Amino acid sequence: EAQVTQNPRYLITVTGKKLTVTCSQNMNHEYMSWYRQDPGLGLRQIYYSMNVEVTDKGDVPEGYKVSRKEKRNFPLILESPSPNQTSLYFCASSPSNTGELFFGEGSRLTVL
Amino acid sequence: EDQVTQSPEALRLQEGESSSLNCSYTVSGLRGLFWYRQDPGKGPEFLFTLYSAGEEKEKERLKATLTKKESFLHITAPKPEDSATYLCAVQSRRSYIPTFGRGTSLIVHP
DSSP, rough: OOOOOEOSSEEEOOOTTEEEEEESSSSSSEOOOOOOOOTTTEEEOOOOEEETTTTESSSOOTTTOOOOOOSOOOEEEESOOGGGOOOOEEEESSSSSOOOOOOOOEEEEEOO | OEEEEEOOEEEEEEEOOOOOEEEEEEEESEOOOOOOOOOOOOEEEEEEEOOTTOEEEETTTEEEEEOEEEEEEEEESOOOGGOEEEEEEEEEESOOOOOOOOOEEEEEEE
């Protein structure tokens, strides 16, 4: 089954404790991206990757890092999480850089 | 800066009561306009892409249309299973970053 898999789905952590949200897709897509979704603000892109070893900032990259060492994986790293990073995070992939995205199920992160 | 405004924010319909959702946009050179459906606790699910004014796409009870300033998602004879949040997004020729609207929450009562 074609899918984008994110882990963990739910996480509660404390300020400053580094964490990684993993994302993996099994569709051989070149393009992958991370979004956060907040009430009243909608979906905002954090980072995107056009291909292996190619990443670029989206609209809200501050406080986040990403890497793309393999085509299928695109982890999101929060080096020192803060409460304003409490949000619902989505990973998405696409066969090319279009807006036709396949989204994961989401990861709900709470930073205390 | 690309902008997307969706209206209404919320819509309640009776089963069978047709209606339309609006997506107004401003973009520097439209590359594509996209509609998604999002169920509670799930990631958005892609529905349609529209590329140019006058284009229409259909899927079951949904029909998406596009003008130079806005898109409509028409829902004909909706059923309770059509209840979801519908998201609109645009992608400009200048940027690779899709801009999403805040969505319209649709509830269809049986």
